[in-house]
Amino acid sequence: MDSSSRLSVPELPRCLPRELSPSERRALAATADVLVGTHPSLQRPSESARFHEALDRSLLARIDSFEAVVADASAILASPRGIEATLRELAEASPDSFHVLSSVLAGAYLILPEVRQAIGYPGQERRFARFDESAEQLMNGILDPVIERGPIFRQP
Amino acid sequence: MPSERCDVLVIGSGPSGAIVTHTLASRGFDVVCLEQGDWVNPSDFPANQPEWELLCEHAWAHDPNQRKLPADYPLDVSASDLTPVMFSAVGGASLFYGAHWLRLLPSDFRLRSLDGICDDWPISYDDLKPYHDEVDKFIGASGLEGDPAYPEGLTYPRPPHPPGPTGLRGAAAANELGWHWWPGANAIAVNKTKTLEPCARRGTCEWGCPEGAKSSFDLIYMPQALQAGAKLIHGARVREVTTEPGGLADGAIWLDRDGVEHHQRARVVVLCANGIGTPRLLLLSGGEAHPDGLANSSGLVGRNLMLHPNCLVTGYYDDAMESWLGPAGQLIHSMEFYETRPEHDFPRGCKLHLVPIPGPLTTINVHRELPFDAVWGDSFHGVAARHAGSMLWAANTEDLPEESNRIVLDPDLTDDLGVSAPKVEYQISEDNWKILRFAVERMEELHRVAGAAETFAVELDEDQPGHLLGTARMGDDPASSVVDSFGRSHDVPNLFIADGSVFVTGGSVNPTCTIAAIALRVGTHIAETADRQPIPS
Numbered sequence: 001m002d003s004s005s006r007l008s009v010p011e012l013p014r015c016l017p018r019e020l021s022p023s024e025r026r027a028l029a030a031t032a033d034v035l036v037g038t039h040p041s042l043q044r045p046s047e048s049a050r051f052h053e054a055l056d057r058s059l060l061a062r063i064d065s066f067e068a069v070v071a072d073a074s075a076i077l078a079s080p081r082g083i084e085a086t087l088r089e090l091a092e093a094s095p096d097s098f099h100v101l102s103s104v105l106a107g108a109y110l111i112l113p114e115v116r117q118a119i120g121y122p123g124q125e126r127r128f129a130r131f132d133e134s135a136e137q138l139m140n141g142i143l144d145p146v147i148e149r150g151p152i153f154r155q156p
Numbered sequence: 157m158p159s160e161r162c163d164v165l166v167i168g169s170g171p172s173g174a175i176v177t178h179t180l181a182s183r184g185f186d187v188v189c190l191e192q193g194d195w196v197n198p199s200d201f202p203a204n205q206p207e208w209e210l211l212c213e214h215a216w217a218h219d220p221n222q223r224k225l226p227a228d229y230p231l232d233v234s235a236s237d238l239t240p241v242m243f244s245a246v247g248g249a250s251l252f253y254g255a256h257w258l259r260l261l262p263s264d265f266r267l268r269s270l271d272g273i274c275d276d277w278p279i280s281y282d283d284l285k286p287y288h289d290e291v292d293k294f295i296g297a298s299g300l301e302g303d304p305a306y307p308e309g310l311t312y313p314r315p316p317h318p319p320g321p322t323g324l325r326g327a328a329a330a331n332e333l334g335w336h337w338w339p340g341a342n343a344i345a346v347n348k349t350k351t352l353e354p355c356a357r358r359g360t361c362e363w364g365c366p367e368g369a370k371s372s373f374d375l376i377y378m379p380q381a382l383q384a385g386a387k388l389i390h391g392a393r394v395r396e397v398t399t400e401p402g403g404l405a406d407g408a409i410w411l412d413r414d415g416v417e418h419h420q421r422a423r424v425v426v427l428c429a430n431g432i433g434t435p436r437l438l439l440l441s442g443g444e445a446h447p448d449g450l451a452n453s454s455g456l457v458g459r460n461l462m463l464h465p466n467c468l469v470t471g472y473y474d475d476a477m478e479s480w481l482g483p484a485g486q487l488i489h490s491m492e493f494y495e496t497r498p499e500h501d502f503p504r505g506c507k508l509h510l511v512p513i514p515g516p517l518t519t520i521n522v523h524r525e526l527p528f529d530a531v532w533g534d535s536f537h538g539v540a541a542r543h544a545g546s547m548l549w550a551a552n553t554e555d556l557p558e559e560s561n562r563i564v565l566d567p568d569l570t571d572d573l574g575v576s577a578p579k580v581e582y583q584i585s586e587d588n589w590k591i592l593r594f595a596v597e598r599m600e601e602l603h604r605v606a607g608a609a610e611t612f613a614v615e616l617d618e619d620q621p622g623h624l625l626g627t628a629r630m631g632d633d634p635a636s637s638v639v640d641s642f643g644r645s646h647d648v649p650n651l652f653i654a655d656g657s658v659f660v661t662g663g664s665v666n667p668t669c670t671i672a673a674i675a676l677r678v679g680t681h682i683a684e685t686a687d688r689q690p691i692p693s
């Protein structure tokens with residue numbers, strides 16, 4: 001047993017366990033295109049170089065399902081029924097596989113700063129509260145009805 | 157390998173272990189704390205990365221059976237309605253907790269007297285109050301005094317966090333309904349407090365605070381304990397509490413990461429391994445003299461497990477409310493339906509809390525129950541954009557103790573060092589289901605009055621029973637309890653328990669505030685009675 005490894009922190013690899021082939025990348029991006037649809041001011045995943053960087057991060061975050069996600073996307077692209085119909089079938093027949101595939105692809109897309117901006121989400125930012133912010137929000141009578149009602153606990 | 161004998165051996169370094177370790181080390185006792193996990197830095201937490209929501213799905217999952225870190229032990233949940241969640245590290249599950257910080261109410265200690273159900277605790281609200289006050293001061297708990305859900309005299313050393321746009325929206329709805337609400341009480345630093353940094357409201361508290369602002373007990377109490385001279389051994393999985401022929405505890409056998417056995421000898425042993433880890437250890441201990449486990453003459457070790465089943469309703473609003481703004485933590489809480497009410501067809505009730513929803517992938521996940529076309533394809537950006545106008549009401553519900561809900565040793569499953577794993581046998585009672593459904597209806601009502609455009613209810617949240625209680629209950633009668641009111645085992649007078657195992661009933665407030673006060677009371681009692689303490693020869 002390696003006693004130098006960390007016990008309470010997952011040790012994720014820094015890079016994917018293997019290079020994705022161009023057709024696997026194409027399959028993942030094409031599946032993402034269908035999942036996230038179109039937006040008037042955003043590039044589709046398959047058109048965005050940044051999506052592929054984000055995809056690598058997402059695949060690493062779910063490294064436990066790496067091969068399954070890649071295989072599912074490849075099978076979807078190869079399916080004669082088309083991507084959308086095959087995705088719908090996967091969602092019906094194998095919700096767990098669909099969940100992880102769609103999470104990885106949607107998750108990668110939602111990392112992109114331009115996507116975050118478009119949906120009005122700034123990412124987890126540091127926003128320290130002003131010293132008087134809670135007083136300002138609470139000392140304006142909003143608590144009066146609660147206080148006026150008086151104690152609500154049962155005294156044994 | 158035998159060790160020097162210490163005065164006090166503490167097993168587990170979560171909130172209870174850190175407080176006991178600090179209390180005794182700062183009074184000059186020679187304390188060793190054994191912890192199976194190791195240190196986690198705030199910079200390790202997933203919320204430092206943009207893909208943090210994906211990291212939380214598996215690698216940093218709340219469920220130890222999912223994330224399977226070397227520090228974790230597996231749980232057999234094949235006979236349980238719920239999968240308990242926890243974290244194994246210096247600081248224990250407080251690295252993941254939301255730090256909602258509320259005390260039990262006076263009625264919680266008196267269910268037999270008030271409602272004719274369960275048992276009264278051997279202690280009261282007032283008995284714990286001074287210990288609560290001391291812990292709150294130490295960690296700089298934040299909240300607003302004057303909460304009419306509590307007796308007078310409940311004050312907080314630091315002001316509450318701002319409820320923000322979502323908290324205020326929920327508060328206005330509660331006002332309209334005439335229901336109790338109050339600014340959230342949290343164990344999260346509003347400003348720099350000892351070893352804690354100020355909260356930056358990232359809202360990712362339940363997957364580790366990247367700022368070091370939340371009172372996780374690796375960041376508060378444990379550093380002060382180490383400074384006072386305590387010794388912490390991490391990567392130490394305790395397999396057994398050992399006893400000498402006279403029946404007193406004389407230490408514990410622990411395994412290092414290479415599986416090498418060590419024996420830490422001690423005058424007094426304190427178990428702080430949580431409501432699952434503690435009964436597991438007692439059942440593993442005692443040898444042939446105690447085939448049913450150590451300290452188990454009552455037969456109650458492992459029984460009466462309470463898990464506070466949670467339910468939740470997420471609401472989506474048409475206005476942007478910066479829904480990710482923390483802490484999470486609770487922005488506001490409501491105790492309106494906490495107490496037994498004559499008009500209800502169930503005893504006791506629930507505690508409601510409004511919390512932010514940190515990331516947009518969560519919003520996609522919440523919508524997954526809708527048909528494919530309502531979430532994916534051309535609906536996707538619209539759904540993701542709804543994130544900015546979301547908020548979550550969630551409830552802890554009170555599950556009453558039942559002997560059949562219990563922890564036993566699994567006959568087959570072991571941890572990675574070969575130690576028997578716990579099996580959880582737990583069924584949600586019919587009364588508890590009634591509270592869950594009732595709470596969902598009330599939270600739907602809160603959203604409706606607040607103007608939610610759509611709501612999504614989850615009657616049983618599978619990711620949240622991190623409240624592990626009742627499996628070595630306290631009481632005055634050794635036939636019906638495992639420890640006395642100071643956590644001292646009735647059977648083994650130098651063996652103490654200071655974690656949530658000792659709860660007689662669970663209330664429905666999040667338990668760590670009470671666990672912390674109990675741990676301080678246990679630690680203080682050990683110190684104050686040291687001259688009379690029977691110790692092994």
Ligand SMILES: Cc1cc2nc3c(=O)[nH]c(=O)nc-3n(C[C@H](O)[C@H](O)[C@H](O)COP(=O)(O)OP(=O)(O)OC[C@H]3O[C@@H](n4cnc5c(N)ncnc54)[C@H](O)[C@@H]3O)c2cc1C
Pocket residue numbers: 167168169170171172173190191192193218241242243244245246247248249250252253254255256257362392393394395428429430431433434437485620622623624654655656666667668669671
């Ligand atoms: C996701 C989540 C959210 C939560 N939110 C809240 C909240 O908002 N408010 C609240 O009050 N509570 C909350 N809780 C519960 C809270 O975390 C626990 O009540 C609290 O951590 C219990 O403290 P403890 O010291 O008793 O046990 P723990 O924190 O569980 O610590 C026990 C320690 O013992 C160690 N241990 C166990 N067995 C062994 C062994 N055999 N050998 C060596 N070491 C061992 C473990 O590794 C662990 O570090 C939450 C929990 C989770 C998981």
Ligand code: SF4
Pocket residue numbers: 344354355356357358359360361362364365366367368369370482483484485
């Ligand atoms: S909201 Fe505050 S306590 Fe929670 S993770 Fe952010 S900084 Fe930490």
